[in-house]
Amino acid sequence: MVTQRIKNMTPSATEEMTAIVENMKRQNINVIGLNLGEPDFNTPANINNAAKKALDDGFTxxxxxxxxxxxxxxxxxxxxxxxxxxxxxxxxxxxxGAKQALFNAIFTTCEAGDEVILPTPCWVSYVEMIKLAGAKPVFVKSDESTGFQLNIPKIAAAITAKTKAIIINNPNNPTGAVYSEDCLKELAKLVEEKDLYIISDEVYEKLIYDGVKHVCIATLLPNKRENVIIINGFSKTYAMTGWRIGYVAANETLIKGMDALQGHITSSVNSMTQIASIEALTGQQQTIEDMKKEFNERRKYLMDRIKSIPELSCDVPQGAFYILPNIEKLFGKKYKGKVLKTSVDVTNFFLEAANVAVVPGEAFQAPNNVRISYSNSMGNLVKGMNNLENALADLL
Structure with a gap:
């Protein structure tokens, strides 16, 4: 029998959808995957070459x-x-990976019974990591009407004597929101006043559009740096998802604790990937700009298509490579006699009727939405949106 700890854990909806898509492809079903949260670009050649050299040099x-x-x-x-x-x-x-960096941070800072504030919509794994640590996630909803900016008054109201930390994701997965400097200043003031940890996941920081500025919250807490934990990685910026490497920045005491924890789990990241990551940071950066330009074109295309579909609406995202359209107008409609009541129903409808895979909003604490990733080719985005529009026309 598995432990109660595992029974209480909800499997990753994003990983489950990926498995479904792969199984459909093995059955020769031409499914268009708009569910996956990874760049569809290859890792830049200079990074690959650095890893090859490390292998040839015996750095293994x-x-x-x-x-x-x-x-x-x-x-x-x-x-x-x-x-x-x-x-x-x-x-x-x-x-x-940044996922292990987050796990390290949460398990090093949170005790059983602690509370961790999570602005929602939020990435699926934050919730389960907090629960695995024995702590309690406290959800604070961000509103679509504000572009999913942080609701500081609601966050302040959610703080109790048990609150240990606040976790933010900037830019945000799944909304694509980039938090304004004013908003982050208010949050920083709250962190300082209440003496809380702030864990800021900034893995999408280089993928920002429309001239919007990314602000690292560490710059806003110079007198409380011991409370700041920054998570980042190489997967999204450098198209290195399969390399599995991320990092965490925090005060020395916390880092020592995370080092001890990781030493009993995985030990170090593989050696040649570390060499490749040095090249990623210090080598040419033009591939980031090229990738971002392509993502931006896809983003604009998707927003134009969403605007033309009466049943869908969506705030314009400013970062990452996701949109989170609202699907409330689809609730109550019927497909093959079944009433669509939830975002899971809508996701299944998209998959069956249009061969398009998205992720249900329930996974992100956003039950009236679905997440669409534009980390796929423009050709597939066009075909996917055409399929969706045609399928929506058949609903009763």
């Missing part, structure tokens, strides 16, 4: 759990140049 042994010094120093330089914040190498830990 264990490294320190927290990462090789050269990579930790390169990450510090990245923070200084990109974010205007100074970290020391002993304040950096390299992990097996």
């Amino acid at each position: 042994k264990y490294t320190a759990v927290a990462g090789i010094p050269e990579l930790r120093s390169a990450i510090c330089e990245k923070f200084k140049i990109d974010n205007g914040v100074n970290y020391k190498p002993n304040e950096i830990l390299v992990a097996t």
Whole structure:
């Protein structure tokens, strides 16, 4: 029998949909996957070549759990140049993806019975990581009418004597929202007044559009840096999802705790990936701009198509590669005699009637929405939206 801990855990809806899509493809069903949260671009050649050289040089042994010094120093330089914040190498830990970095941070800061505030909609794994740590997720809804900006008064009202931390994702998955500097200043003031941890997942920070500025919250808390934990990685920015490497920046005491925890789970990230990641940070950055330009074209196309479909509505996202259209107008309609009542019903309808895979909003604490990823080719986006529009016309 599995433990109660595992029974209480909800499997990842994004991973489940990926498995469904792969199974359909094996059956030669031409499904269009608009569900996957990874760039459809190849890892840049300079990064690949650095990993190949590491292999040829025999750099294939264990490294320190927290990462090789050269990579930790390169990450510090990245923070200084990109974010205007100074970290020391002993304040950096390299992990097996940003997901493990988050797991490390939550398990190092949260005790059983603690509460962690989560603005919603939010990424699926935050909830389960908090629960696995024995803590309680406290959801605070962000409104579509404000572009899903943080609702600071509601966050303040949710704070209790048990609150240990607030987790934000900036830019946000699944909404694509980028939090304004004014909004983050208000949040920083709240963190300082209440002496809370702020865990900021900034893995999409380079994928921002329309001239919008990304603000690292560490710059707004110079007197409370010991309370700030920044999560980032290479998967989204450098199309390195399969390489599995991310990192966390925090005060030295927390990093030592995370180092000890990771030492009993995975130990270090594989050695050649660390070398490749140094090249990612220090080598040419033009591929990021090229990728972002293509994402932006897809984003604009999707928003134009959504505007032309009466049953759907969507706020314009400013970051990442997702849109979160509202589907409330579809509730109550029928497909093959079945009434669509939830976003899961709508997702299943899209899959069956249009061969288009999206992710139900329930997974992100957004039951009136679905998440569509534009990390797919423009050709597939066009075909997918055509299929969706045709399927919607058949609803009763």
